[in-house]
Amino acid sequence: MEVDKGKGEAEETRKVAEADRDTVTLKSSDGKLFEVSKEAAARLSTVLAGMIAGGSIDDNGTDLKQIGSEALENVVDYCNKHANSIPSAALISSSISFNTAPFKEPEEWERKFVDRLSHDALFDLVEAANFLGMERLLDVTCHKISEMMKGKSPDQIREVFNIKNDYTKEELEEIRQELAWAFYDD
């Protein structure tokens, strides 16, 4: 529903302000410019939809100071790929509610899209998706990160995510005793 509304508003804006353009230009924190389909941006990002509808899109590049060029490139890439893929019912329903909806499995192309990302690029993309209100992309990236945790021991999880172990020796021993069953190795 949200998506449709964004689209409607976007179309109205197009009539009023910049009828000749069907892309928007986004500017990363380090000053790089990216073009993205206006329709896809409005459909996939609640924040961009709001900006387009509110006329706060800058023809010379809308400043997105919070997003680095690598992450913004991925965002734009995702939007363009999404525009080319057939939107399924699953996508629409999963983007309606934020925290409560049962998670929809990513589609094959989305899986591939996040699989090729480096660890850091993935986390940057999560934050960009969060900032831009791109709930489907947030879903897909969170899914990927959770996959990276599955079947791993606490030690392995710390290693993969470069987490500092802030438990004391005594606490670790306690955890070990209480949760021995939940760990692979003990």
Next chain:
Amino acid sequence: MASERRRRRRKDKKPKTKRRASRKHDEQLVAPGPPSSTGVHDVPVHILELILLRLRSSACLLRAAAACKRWRRVISGADFLPRCSSSGVVAGHYHAFDPDWLADYGSPPVTGNPVFVPSNSSLAIDRRRFSLDDDDDLLPASDTGWTLTDSRGSLLLLSKRSTTGWRRDTGWRANINSHSFPDVVVYEPLTRRCQGILRPEPEEHHATCLLGVFLLDGCHGHIGMSEFRLLAVLHEDHVSEHGRAMPVACVFSLGSDGGGWRVLPNESTNSAAVSLPVVIERTSFAGRANGSLYWVVEEEDDGAAAMMVFDEAAMNFSRVPLILGENEGDSYDDHHYDRWSFRVIGGVEDGGVLRVVRLVCNELRVLARRRGTDEWVAEGLVRLREATLGMPGRDERFFQRDAMVVAAHEGYVVVTPQEKTWLFSVDLKTMEVEREHERNRYAGPAFPSELPWPPSFMAACGSRERGSRRRGSCR
């Protein structure tokens, strides 16, 4: 390789201070960490939640919680678990062997510990951890068999009929060892924790037998080794009706203050309104369904039957007449209502429909109760003699006598002919008979088991609210 990327990343993450402009109100970064650390520390809490919520197995969640304190805080937060699909997931079933089966119909004898059969392969836990083989001698006097009698959450209730007997009864009661109060332990297989429960003190002036012991959630609706209750339903002489009996409910709860067994007052449980035959065999446990326990009560004189119901939420008894519409004009005058021929099952999937499974004259009948009434509607029927023809191992001697219900579950019923233990199941959706499934290998009920959710681990650094609630005392 990874560290190289990390260094690079720090550079382009400079304009970071204003990042909390996101729509959600976020906790600031907690983990101090060296400046070279990256990635997951910077993720706002609500995104971390989104990630962790996708871990389907609570074992995975616990491993994540053991990685660092920030994650543990997120996972143990008050609003996390209710949203988490992995809490309360059935990890598998313990298939028990019915002890009465051995005594009454021991051909061929099947004994041994209950067998754990996992529900799916994505548990991420070594299946051997579920084993009830008591290598560590945790169970007291484990040389003689413990019987699995109930399960709830991650807990199992094991009981063992005592050889000395609960009461020194005389006369016919002395023979009914199976209705004396057993030795009882509550056991959590995965953590290998075990708690023996003392028997309730019998009241001397009452002739008391046991109708069943069951696990209930703790006072606050949680279940775990530090929070559970037991319910014992006893069969006692009726307070006002001569020559009749009535049920009495006792509840065991934990706690230094006022823990132990407590007899619930008859006024609150409505006990005296439920009149039972004195002969205890005429009241048979029929099943647990939709939050209630059911017994079938067979009256001596007119062949009438009723159900005794104990509502686990209201903690009271009721007696419901049982009119299944099968006596009219047919020849079932001499049929019995016992656990081999009558079971009650629930229907979580179809919104709590109550069903009765009847086995009469080798016909398995399924009836569903019409909502809000005591009216039963026939849903399905299988003629076992005909339906099993041609199945491997099917002997023509079978079904001379009545077949028996071995176990009844929401989706299926396990049945055997009386002549020999030859187990097969009837799918209640399709009413088809089937013999190959693993569930047909055990002559007894299957008890669901969930993964434990260690409250002490979670409370240690979790929200204060959670910790203090647990300290409250029982009503």
